Amino acid sequence: MLLLEKATHPRHKLCGGGVTRLGLDTLINLGFSLPLPIPQARVDDVRLIYGTRAIHVHGRPKFLIFHRAEFDAYLADQARHRGIFIKENEVVEAIQEDAQGLTVKTEKGLYRARTVVGADGSKGVVRRLFKKPDSPSRVARLLEVLTPASENAPHFTDHYALFDFTPARHELQGYFWDFPSWVAGQPKYNRGVYDARFAIDRPRADLPHVLDIALESLGSELVSKQVEGHPIHWFSPRNQFSRPRILLAGDAAGADPLFGEGIAPALGYGQVAAEAIQKAYENQDFSFHDYRRLVLRSPVGRYLLLRWFVAWWCYQLSAKPWFMQALWSFGKIFALLWPEPRGLDGAFDADDNKSPSVNLTPEMGLQGKLDRLE
Numbered sequence: 001m002l003l004l005e006k007a008t009h010p011r012h013k014l015c016g017g018g019v020t021r022l023g024l025d026t027l028i029n030l031g032f033s034l035p036l037p038i039p040q041a042r043v044d045d046v047r048l049i050y051g052t053r054a055i056h057v058h059g060r061p062k063f064l065i066f067h068r069a070e071f072d073a074y075l076a077d078q079a080r081h082r083g084i085f086i087k088e089n090e091v092v093e094a095i096q097e098d099a100q101g102l103t104v105k106t107e108k109g110l111y112r113a114r115t116v117v118g119a120d121g122s123k124g125v126v127r128r129l130f131k132k133p134d135s136p137s138r139v140a141r142l143l144e145v146l147t148p149a150s151e152n153a154p155h156f157t158d159h160y161a162l163f164d165f166t167p168a169r170h171e172l173q174g175y176f177w178d179f180p181s182w183v184a185g186q187p188k189y190n191r192g193v194y195d196a197r198f199a200i201d202r203p204r205a206d207l208p209h210v211l212d213i214a215l216e217s218l219g220s221e222l223v224s225k226q227v228e229g230h231p232i233h234w235f236s237p238r239n240q241f242s243r244p245r246i247l248l249a250g251d252a253a254g255a256d257p258l259f260g261e262g263i264a265p266a267l268g269y270g271q272v273a274a275e276a277i278q279k280a281y282e283n284q285d286f287s288f289h290d291y292r293r294l295v296l297r298s299p300v301g302r303y304l305l306l307r308w309f310v311a312w313w314c315y316q317l318s319a320k321p322w323f324m325q326a327l328w329s330f331g332k333i334f335a336l337l338w339p340e341p342r343g344l345d346g347a348f349d350a351d352d353n354k355s356p357s358v359n360l361t362p363e364m365g366l367q368g369k370l371d372r373l374e
């Protein structure tokens with residue numbers, strides 16, 4: 001197995017860095033023990049906000065936040081220790097198919113391969129082979145900003161992360177996020193906006209403006225130089241996942257359209273792709289005609305199908321306050337009844353788990369700002 005990577009680890013990757021239980025369970029299945037020996041912020045209380053209403057979703061932890069450069073460099077290092085050869089600083093430029101196999105052309109040379117996994121992200125070259133002129137755009141837009149924080153800030157001490165859907169009133173098909181994060185040993189706020197663009201016939205939200213208002217509500221200024229943007233190609237059961245000898249995984253195959261979550265799904269796709277390749281070698285059949293079925297029936301496929309289904313309903317109607325109010329009423333009951341996932345085998349200190357409730361008043365937070373704007 002040869003891994004071709006255009007950058008050199010640790011490489012810059014724009015990302016909130018939140019890894020949910022699906023991803024943590026995949027890491028455990030791969031033989032990692034938690035906590036990983038790299039900086040991370042723990043989130044035990046996910047706060048889903050709409051206006052002054054909050055749904056709390058608890059878990060110990062609900063998810064972990066890593067700095068992607070550190071997380072990916074650590075995983076790449078672990079892969080090397082397990083015998084995988086990684087060629088960094090080598091850009092794949094094209095893939096040519098013939099009857100005997102594939103030729104992968106990089107800026108440095110040519111490689112022959114029996115199978116290629118396109119795990120090269122939302123803007124990768126492998127997926128371009130799959131593109132048809134009439135294929136619909138399934139791409140979300142994101143903006144992110146990292147600002148200095150104090151480790152005594154409530155995000156860090158109370159282990160919470162915020163997903164604020166209030167800007168849905170202003171055409172955002174998504175939310176503003178506010179995460180605690182550790183970057184090179186320094187506490188930071190990782191904040192940004194996610195716009196699924198799921199209902200493409202609806203007007204586009206003005207992302208910099210939405211981010212500006214959200215940051216202002218938190219007393220933080222928008223410094224345009226600090227803001228970076230990147231798209232996410234999202235999952236739909238109608239996406240094409242394979243063709244003979246080629247499989248897609250991660251963002252190339254499609255991330256979760258509801259939250260834009262892609263790290264845990266990418267790890268999950270990896271497992272399905274590995275199983276498909278193992279089967280292909282056993283049977284000497286590289287058509288991968290059943291990869292779609294394998295993906296859709298796998299835990300990651302079921303996870304993404306559910307998120308896609310909820311996104312389909314929610315982002316058609318998210319601009320309507322009555323719908324969001326009803327959703328929050330339903331969600332609150334659901335969150336109370338839904339059992340908390342099992343703790344991660346004492347890997348994390350349970351006593352450190354403080355989760356006070358938020359008391360948002362109309363003047364506070366993003367809703368106050370939006371109301372004043374109106």
Ligand SMILES: Cc1cc2nc3c(=O)[nH]c(=O)nc-3n(C[C@H](O)[C@H](O)[C@H](O)COP(=O)(O)OP(=O)(O)OC[C@H]3O[C@@H](n4cnc5c(N)ncnc54)[C@H](O)[C@@H]3O)c2cc1C
Pocket residue numbers: 004005006007013014015016017018019020090091092093119120121122123124125142143144192229230231232249250251252255260261262263264266
């Ligand atoms: C602003 C933002 C915030 C996000 N926050 C979260 C979050 O909190 N939690 C979450 O789960 N998801 C989040 N996501 C989504 C997440 O980042 C992606 O879903 C995830 O990184 C997908 O992993 P991947 O391995 O498929 O692709 P990538 O992480 O994009 O990796 C692709 C790799 O391929 C390499 N590559 C690309 N092209 C080539 C080429 N031609 N030749 C060789 N190598 C190539 C790249 O250098 C890169 O290393 C966020 C995304 C954005 C943009």
